[in-house]
Amino acid sequence: MTPALPLALPTAPECAPVLRERGQREVFCGLTGIIWLHRKVQDAFFLVVGSRTCAHLLQSAAGVMVFAEPRFGTAIIEERDLAGMVDCNAELDRIVARLLDRRPDITLLFLVGSCPSEVIKLDLGRAAKRLSAAQNGARRILHYSGSGIETTFTEGEDACLAALVPELPATAPGAAPELMIVGTLPDVVEDQFQRLFAQLGIATVHALPARRADAMPPVGPNTRFLLAQPFLGETARALEDRGAVRLDALFPFGAEGTTDWLHAAARAFGVDEMHFRAVIAPGRERAKRAIAHCRERLVGKTLFFLPDSQLEIPLARFLTQELGMVPLEVGTPYLHRRHLAQELALLPRTTVISEGQDVERQLDRVRAARPDLTICGLGLANPLEAEGLTTKWAIELVFSPIHGFDQAGDLAELFARPLRRRDVLRV
Template sequence: MASLNVIREASCAEGFCSLGCIAWLYRKIRGSFFLIVGSHTCQYFMQSALSVMIFSEPRFATAIIEESDLAAKTADFAHLELDRIVGDIVREYDPTIVFLVGTCPAEIIKVDLQNIGEMLTQKYARPVMFAPVSGLEHTFTQGEDGVLQALLAISPEEAPGAPRELLLVGAVGDLVEDEILEQLAELGIPVRGVLPARDPRRLPAIGPNTVAVALQPYLSMTLNALKRRGAEVLSCRTPLGPAATRQFYETICRAFGKEPPADLATLEAEAWERIGPEREILIGKRIAVVGDNLLELPIANLLCEMGAEIVELSTPYFNRKAMAADVACLPEGLTLYEKPDVIAQAERVIALKPDLTICGLGLANPFESRGLPTKWSIEFTFTPIHGFKHAKDLAEIIARPVRRGRLMAQRGWYVDRPAAARATS
């Protein structure tokens, strides 16, 4: 394993709320409805972040906790109000599953959504599941972890004597999921299913003959829950980029007693050939990876494999055990900042003057104003980037701002700020 120097600055999280995961999960889990139990702030965030979807009747809503609710008997009041709201949802949408999404306000005032969900499940004859998606200690991608735990709670038990099969854990686009399943079929790997399943009525069974592998690096709580159900959890690299994807499939093959075929090396070589132009742009570039979606380590690995130098690396949350396979491939002696102090980090990056900074939206404009090219880390969350076929898309996202800066300079469109002004800003 790489010698990684971890510095935990323990600053406040600088990123989107965990409710952001609903943006991709309500479409991924068909027939679902997400009822957010939170404040006006929760509602404003969802409306502003996902307003483009409002006119398509998105299957999520907010049950707002008012100040007057705090004076009521919280348990009785919440049960009655949520009973009424869930009843309206069932009549209008007829969902196959309803998620009661716990938020910071609901957690602070101790609304027992777990117990309420169990009672409403019996009344409405469909799962009404508590999904802990509080943003108090989590970044926005980790909200998915809470939803998957809720699904895991209603997944069936594995039948006695069930064959040993693979479970894919983590939400990716349907196209990416189909490509991964197709590749696993070609490798002869028996697959039990995917969590989250597209149809929540057909969740995969879990038990001792389940071999789970994560498609995303931010699902540590779900993986721990799978272990408690007796499943085996593989330590694999996140399949982002040609080399990581090959190693991902090789680890799975070995877990099922199969020798990885030479075809995987061929697929890797073809993927590297496709991203040759982007590799030429990024080779030798100094890059700061200070994103907010927990994809920072696998992206840093890809950049190093493409010949770039990582000058600053941080992540909102670091689980050494869950991310062990990605950590093992990082360069020796690299420093990782966990929950970085945003001011101190901004000062470090400005002083380093990297060729590209991958960061959250909150830091992008300050860096751009100082002549530092940036790439929004949120783009990696909403773009298909997993596997061999999408390595080109991933490399293009990273290389685009560097290519744009080069073209602007060639055409005389880019005017750099004076060094003195940059130093005093």
């Protein structure tokens, strides 16, 4: 049997009011994105120009031993740098020269801004151009900001990829259309998607970022791209400025989201509808069976998303559409209405959508609603658990493979596990 495709999706959500809050936030800074970016681009290095606090954050988040030679590090800004007693640019040049001499395998170096470098107005853009010119084409040196003043959590990846886009080669004039998957995915998930696109007959499929700096994809008017992550607003804008066309779709979470995401590419590349259904049928069926194992535990349960990674809206859509959960409030740090139009349209009209955060007010709403499951950051989870609420660490949703058909069951299990733990521990 061929699977029934989802009904035609609305092209825009009803204009429900969005609760916009500006106040104290509880979220990681954009430096955290280095943890998955350095694993993806195998010959890149991320040098944070920051404080010892930045270094401790990355070391703790990555769980990497100091002798493991990870592809990231911190050029620590000392008190004398802050006091203006030394030339920060000369110090940075010295550190970069020593790093590149020690690590000849590095072909792409990112200088990553932090709160301290922003405070002392260190111009890393100019430094990157100066240092890159000195390499005579042997290496590229780029910069972006991961500062908590400017970015939150996953926006570090957005800033990194947006910095890459101007450096991408141009496609040949009049070249055949090509597909680009935009957003960092685990290699195993990327390979799964590549196999599906090959079976559909889409010949040329690139990934941004690529696994090596010298394999970054070309871009131009013949490029059609799918966002794999909902937090890549600046990257999408940069690609569109170079003529690429974004394919509008649900994000590939769960059976329905993955089907719609693949279907958008199939329509854009003229894939026969019956062939599309035949190709996706096995994966879609596996995903639906895997999800069904968690549905009994989750159906009818209420949930509350506190803003963290910008994954909140598509995940809430998945939990509502495929697991029968009831989202009371879905908070997100920033709301890209154009990219999330279809996702928003599939949420219940009673759901409160909030953008930004005033953490004390939001916690008051959590306590008043008493949801069955609250998805929040690490700093809020334990206090809420102490108050008798069941929580899920939002960060686990970023660090776990959750995209695509073969990960759909694992994604559902991430939400079922806290409720199962609660039931086991209940006296």
